[in-house]
Amino acid sequence: MMPENKPVTLVAALNRALHDALAADEKVIAFGEDFADREGGGVFGVSKGLSTQFGTSRVRSTPISEQAIIGAAIGASIVGFRPVVEIMLMNFTTVAMDMIVNHAAKLRYMSGGQTHVPITIRTATGAGFGIGGQHSDMLEAWFAHTAGLKVVVPSNPTDAYGLLTSCIFDDDPCIFIEPLGLLRSQGLLPEPGHRIPLGKANIVREGADVTAVCYGRQVGDCLAAADALAQEGIRVEVVDLRTISPMDMRTITTSVRKTGRVVIVHEAVRSFGVGAEISARISEQLFGLIRAPIQRVCGFDSPVPYSKPLETAFLPSRERIKDAIRATIC
């Protein structure tokens, strides 16, 4: 089948990736709350049509039981299946942290390599939608802080297809974070089965003056900021991490060697976050080559607020990103 050249939404790209994986390998199974077609094909519609096409043995709706969902995925994966589970929103992973952190992440290690856990946990999240403090958190740093997990965040539909496909066929547990703000964004579908390697960042815009490291929804914001700053003569290189862990430091350091200036942008709270880790690694590896203090543009160290002006202020705005980039120049 030729790739369609008509743009599709990120939801449609994910749906196609799941469809193609289920079609390619009978060991791929998928389940989650409201996931099958009888229940609507997923709260965001990502799984629409899958249970009808592949049957309710392989594609199932579950009770609202996150520990049971992820536990079932772990068990099936140990004996050869490749389960993809949907945890509707990322905050709901917190009620299954034991399964993710104590089991999925560690069974390969604790078994001395006898077993492994090739599961993919898909979960949507992001601030800006008026759903308050328990439905909006970006928790990628929690999972990146656990050895054994891979953490992936796509920034557009095309990448979402290729990264999700790689996660499904990867032999380690993957946390695949779907930014709510991008679900309706448009992009082209790649060739069926296309995979984007995990652990590899992508330079989405080249520039010689400042490196902006970002992922997910903030990639678009950084590109917009870079466009605006180009008018001021500031050339920004934008690095889309794609995979948070394992982190592609080679691409980051190559860029920073060139620019000497770094701004790290993420929506998650600032303290103890991905930005802190990148900043630490840059100072370990490139001390002396950095020409300005490393800037972080992040969410605030607060819960995500409900009230619209507060919630808007919480998010890294293009203005804040531009200010931080300018601050590295002067």
Add this chain to the structure above:
Amino acid sequence: MNQDPPPWLVLEGIFRTMTLLKLHDERFRSLLKAGRVAMPYYSWRGQEAIPAGVSAALQPDDYICTIYRGLHDSLARGVPLRELWAELLGKVTGTCKGKGGPMHITHPKSGVMVTTGIVGSSMPIANGLALASQIGGDGRVTIAAFGDGASNIGAFHESLNLASIWKLPVIFVCSNNLYGEHTKFENATAVDRVADRAASYRMPGIRVDGNDPLEVYAVAQTAIARARRGEGPTLIEAMTFRFYGHVFGDQDTYMGAGERAAAMAKDPVPAFRQWLISSGKATEAVLARIETEITAQIDDAEQFAIASPFPDLVELETDIYAERSV
């Protein structure tokens, strides 16, 4: 032991398992007592009839997920004694190259897929193994082993519910030893019998004398057959007692006076041995020969484990991800 007893082959298997579990535990505790090894050790002594009876009813390729007080499940399933001892001592020849330890014995060749140190966490994963069997149609069943304390944790309830609505081929085996850590069962549990909780999840709940291996065997057989027929899970509550408290060195001050002594007077291992002789199933000489054989196996495993090397430091960062595994 009222039912028709199974054939000698089964009885012998159960006796061998119970003897192995008892002698292994006694040897290991003597090493701990002598200070020759040190680790948190969760003795199963007193509960031998449960893994012996359950394992006798399983096929070799069935799965089990067990818990930190689950070394006996591993031994009963046939994890090689040398590798198990080496793992306890953190040696590279262990089941998990010494990287799991006593709370994380894994040996897929024996069907021991996961041993968890987290109370309640054997059950959600056991469901997944059973799900794999259901989708793949391989006819296997999975045992989820846990204790009475785990019946109060959320994972128990989520797991029984999911197993029931999906009719998974899983058997939930609760060893009720009357204590969750130091807290008495009745002070922590809002039902009189864990088995009664099965009613909430539309599955059979059976309480059995967990000190009688033949009762355990019979109940397990029924549950396993039901699971293999695709009729779904069963909850078995096997009543027993742990002789040596929560963890090795436990002072037992939380127990009633005489409670342990009374339980030890009903030690299931000599009781079964006695029954085999009095019912004419075996002679003293036959059983003594088995005991001598197993003692020699334990001697061998102990020496093997002590003589084995520790893992190379390269193992510290191996087996974290597929890319760095050997």
